[in-house]
Amino acid sequence: MNERRKPYPFDRLEPKWQTVWDETRAFHAPNPGEENFDSKKPKYYVLDMFPYPSGAGLHVGHPEGYTATDIIARYKRLKGFNVLHPMGWDAFGLPAEQYAIKTGQHPAVTTRDNVAKFKAQLKRIGFSYDWERELNTTDPAYYKWTQWIFLRIYNSWFNPETKKAEPISTYRGEDPDSVRLAYVAEVPVNWCPELGTVLANEEVIDGKSEVGGFPVVRRPMRQWMLRITAFADRLLDGLDALDWPLSLKALQRNWIGRSEGAEIEFPVVGSSRCDDRTPQHGVPTSIRVFTTRPDTLYGATYMVLAPENPLVDELATEDHRRAVADYRAQVAAKSDLERTDLAKEKTGVFTGAFALNPANDERIPIWIADYVLMGYGTGAIMGVPAHDARDLEFARKFDLSVVPVVQAPGKTPEESVGYVNDGIAINSPLLNGLVREAATAKIIDWLEEKGHGRRDVRYKLRDWLFSRQRYWGEPFPIVWRDGKHEALSEMELPLEPPPLEDFKPTGTGEPPLAKAKDWIRYSENATRETNTMPQWAGSCWYYLRFCDPTNDRRFVGEEPERYWMGGSNDEARMTNAEKMTKPESSGTSSFDIRHSSFPAKPGGIDLYIGGVEHAVLHLLYARFWHKVLFDLGQVSKPEPFQRLVNQGMILGEDNRKMSKRWGNVIDPLDVIEIYGADAFRCYEMFMGPLEQMKPWSMKGVEGVSRFLARVWRLMMTENQAGEWDLSAAVQDVEPTKAQQKITHATVKKVTEDIESLSFNTAISQMMIFVNAFTKTEVVPISAMRTFLVVLNPFAPHITSELWERLNSTGNITDQTWPAYDEKLLVEDEVEIIVQVNGKVRDRMKISLDATEEEVTVAAFANFRVQQFIVHKKVQRVVFVPNRLVNVVVK
């Protein structure tokens, strides 16, 4: 025994029950058609964001969401659901590779050790995962299917007519490679010369490498891209029907960044399109720009191209060539940070060339400036200084003309310079007098008619840079022959990486896999792709694999997918009357899908809990893959995650973010050693609302631990020998009316609070329950049994043990969640609040459902009321049945 006396023997009973659960496969969820599958039960899929198993192990922040989902999973099982509650490992990625470079230990070895450590920690907390479904993204049996899905994406294109992904075979154009959803492009990447490698955006912080702090520059390289932008609108629209936090939807919408406007063509002076001068060789005919304000076209007094825009070479005139080249070199040397620093002054140079404003045929100068980005729109803008803050700053600095074309309400045209909101068009012959909306519509019609432009939509979202120059990731199932890429056949999957000894970056930007000369050589005239996939790949579909983790013929079996992800094809036929239960489908199916959530929802997973840090990357990428698979008929729902909740971060006791740096990291196992897993779980939930950020407090754990000890002593007493026996106070008697009331009130409150994920208040209510019973001499066993079941999802070990000690039948995990009877909650008499002018002056006991008249009479007879209304005129009496009466006097 520890120096410290345990308040109750959790150190013995917790491992005992964990073993029992393992041995009896208590939380194994059979699939449809498997042994013990009960098709009459509804399904519930509750998922955690699976962790990256780092060397440091879990800290107390990780299990917060895991505890919440575990409570839900255990609750839903008691409620009679088939619950899918799995766990796995997102184990490809940088840290393991970095560690390998440092120590020479193979990433597979570190991964195995780290997984073992994480799993031991999770098991000690007593989570009810179905460990038979455990998966690992680095397992060839898993990434075989990651590669398989990649091939599906590679072999698909986005048909703009149907707005769907379709097999590439339906594409009728010349060059299928130009439309594939996975394609190769030369794109600027984050190249870190010091590390000799390319970095992902998230590995670059303030223009420097996260590892080592070395400078990072932009450099074009051949990369694999996924055409996520084709799905921008569907990713945007799909958000509406999801039960996600509004703030999270806002983050995704913001990230996708849809802007409506027009693409407008400006003819270049001196080109063949423009007859005011003799055509010059090499000068482009026109420059296209994107604008959200086509209504301000008459105010476009200059143009700006991004310095990197390839048109610049041809546009720059002889006498400006030098200045342009200097400026471009200057910009290229800048880091991303310097370039996007808002505080800095606008810079730019004139190219010497001119364009014509298509609206009024004015000659306007063409500049280059780094405030225009190559990566957005067309890499060129029309400068409308009068109605855009950035353009105005630029125009003032370089003395360009400013023409107001929108009049602000109540202002003169001159005063309207700098006004960026809606107003009335002026100085715009075609548009004068129109409000913004009408002006926009009219100018676009005019542009389309004249062939100068068209309506257009642009997105901030870029295609997904999908290749990494890394060792520890999924190899691409692609070979190169005569400079062209082609897919491996599915028969050749999984494609395993070569067993490299040296994972170090090559220094040239070539991936480490290039070092495996034998592996690369695919055939006489074909070589393997040497890039690997990013860490996000494995997490894009792991929730599907959990439905059917050992299937070796498909990435997920059709039937398990339809069952756990909830089916969709007959969704449309469902009526409200059918609500929770789905009708028998075609008959080929061995199960009914009974829904836990309202059936017409697009998402398959009933509840997904994880950190907000995945708001835009993982959650967007996974939705994208899911939509491709949905279009290709591989999955049954258009969205993966119906209800999503972000748990808040847990801070250290010092209110700072937990980190090694502050020395405030808390290991769950240290807490469990002292207070036990049940106390740990309950404290995690008692701290405050799940979504909120909140600091850890060991004193708080102690308080919750005291609560559990009181639960224990409510039913157990310690004998002379120091052993715990069933307390004599626990008797098979009818609970009193008051006891019955608090029992039912507790069941009601806990049920409702679990449904709304308000675990902290559920625990408060259970504390109130225990406090009430601590004072009684006879403890009715029936009330205790009921209580143990509602406490079970929170504190599964102690409740299992007490259930057994009370000589109850069966295991507590097989019980049915208790119902509550509203009738038992109401009393014959209610307390009514008596107010005068909205201030509480007294309370009165009065019979339930007393009429307004009865209550009013009683109120006026009340001594305290009389004190306050004497010499005053009663104006009205407000009556709320069973609640309050308010006498308003003057």
Place this chain on the structure above:
RNA sequence: GCCGAUGUGGCGAAAUGGCAGACGCAACGGACUUAAAAUCCGUUGGGCUUAAACGGCCCGUGCCGGUUCGAGUCCGGCCAUCGGCACCA
């Protein structure tokens, strides 16, 4: 700058428009004990009134206004903190 979230005791927090601070922590007092720990019981937002107690009164949910018989809660405007995006045309 834009978008979003949050502001309630000494602390973590509760509160369908109807008793602000449930529950827990900390603190203080008491019981038990030779003593301590543990446990149990009680007090605990601020001010005023009172010899004290009881009782009573006033104020109090970031700030200012509004709606309402009644506002922590609804509406408008500010301020502060945190998070995301950021020259996105």
